[in-house]
Amino acid sequence: MEYNSPFILWQSELRVINAKNTQAREAFVDVADVQVGSRVLDLGWEGDCLECLQKTGARVTFVGEDIRAVQKAEALRTNGVLSAMPAQVISDAQVVFYRPAQRSAKGQVFEWIDQSFQALEKGGALYLAGQRNRGIRSYAAYLHAVFGNSKRAGRIGRVEIYSAKKEQDDPCQAPVDNRMTFELRDLPGSPYSVETRAGVFSRDGLDNGTRLLIDCMEVRPTDQVLDWGCGWGALGMVAARLSAKGSATLVDSNIRAVSCAKGNLRRNRICNGVARVEDARVLDQREKFDLIVSNPPFHDGNSATYPLIEGAFRALRPGGRLMLVVMRPEAYLKHIRRIFGHGSIVTQKDEYVVLHAHIGN
Ligand SMILES: C[S@@+](CC[C@H](N)C(=O)[O-])C[C@H]1O[C@@H](n2cnc3c(N)ncnc32)[C@H](O)[C@@H]1O
Structure with a gap:
């Protein structure tokens, strides 16, 4: 034919x-x-x-x-x-x-x-x-x-x-190279050298919502931090640099994102950060954190963010904090208050809102 x-x-x-x-x-x-x-x-x-x-x-x-x-x-x-x-x-x-x-x-x-x-x-x-x-x-x-x-x-x-x-051994044109690199110089712990690939969230630079969350993220030097849905690793890299005696765990359900995050940790010589693939709707109950940060997937509606809030409540140590950046906060804030008994808006800019809750000591 x-x-x-x-x-x-x-x-x-x-x-x-x-x-x-x-x-x-x-x-x-x-x-x-x-x-x-x-x-x-x-x-x-x-x-x-x-x-x-x-x-x-x-x-x-x-x-x-x-x-x-x-x-x-x-x-x-x-x-x-x-x-x-x-x-x-x-x-x-x-x-x-x-x-x-x-x-x-x-x-x-x-x-x-x-x-x-x-x-x-x-x-x-x-x-x-x-x-x-x-x-x-x-x-x-x-x-x-x-x-x-x-x-x-x-x-x-x-x-x-x-x-x-496939009629011949070699393709008729060279494969696409989707890698992109850039430097971030204005974040806590800068500079960061970043490499991303097509198909990873905000692959051509730092997302504005993520930047807003970084701006108000308080990381203590001994904190163990979870970056929930890490993408190429922005939140996790900053958290790891700021928690010099603690650590950052970066998780994402997507292996393309995690391979970028792993590469970026290596590229920036961040040794107290690990990245792994995980469906983070179900967190391993044996791991505990002092801070959980996330710019959650907005296309998935509540199906990812509600389990994230519920899982965070179980995975945070006494005194532990949850910080999320979202676009339409009402339903998330309501769910945070349902689960944590309280919850507040930390800041908002343009369409982004940072939400916060903590576990009592
Ligand atoms: C809006 S992006 C944020 C990426 C990154 N944190 C940033 O701020 O640039 C949300 C990320 O969550 C990941 N994700 C979606 N559902 C997930 C799940 N169930 N478990 C872990 N990661 C998930 C997506 O693959 C995506 O990388």
Whole structure:
């Protein structure tokens, strides 16, 4: 079968599937004609398409950057691997499925198209799905540039599916380099040298909310500090520098974020800080802290921030403090007061508000 430019539509080959929900998920998998025993790499296809993939009898490996997604795959008894570099996990896939998550950064999607090329054996194919209003056309153009071929393989409702075949050992263009570096010179404990990657929160500089929290963060020299949802590590690095005889623990559910945070701790020779991947909605009850700081994920609404507040109450020592920076504080402040018995606004600037609560001695 000939592969064409993504912009040329061959109606005879195009599969337009009008199916709903579970049928649609099966239809996604059908487009690739997966065989029993095929080595399939799932990079986050259509959520629970994993179940449909399993029904094909293929040998499926799910690679995800977020521990929660990997745990979900494992719960479905699929081989789930936490990695930001799928090609380091598998290099002989016959089929790769990739549907970029709704809020993926463009550079991160390009990186995973590069990674997919590396993860495929020669003759294997990548199936890339997405909606037009979520950038699928520009991803398809990138797909074509990397593989040197591509075609529109199907459409399900508003979701378009493109495929490309690995026909040669090397990609037709060099992989993207998404790293970015900058210096921060006006924070407590400065200077900090920072390296980030596409796909990490506020990757091109310090977020204004994070800066506001740093401005009013009181860290004592012996404090053990938890940076909840550390991203590339801004709060944790400052906390570690200020708690010279204490320590900072940086946790994030996303391995891309944690690898940046680890690199930044190393780059700045911060030895009293550690970064690790963890779904911090469930904190290890054996670890106790004097200060928990966070700029929590705002897209997840209450689903992350409420468990953060409840977990902080259990994880703080007597006298321990919780400090959060949020945008719409009402519900969070109410929940803090429900759990801690009190809670206050420390400061606010533009749309950001810093909230505080502590455990009595
Ligand atoms: C708004 S960003 C803040 C990042 C960083 N602290 C900063 O201020 O630049 C929120 C971070 O929380 C992480 N996150 C979301 N849910 C999480 C969870 N359940 N456990 C740990 N981290 C989580 C996200 O991956 C993201 O890096």
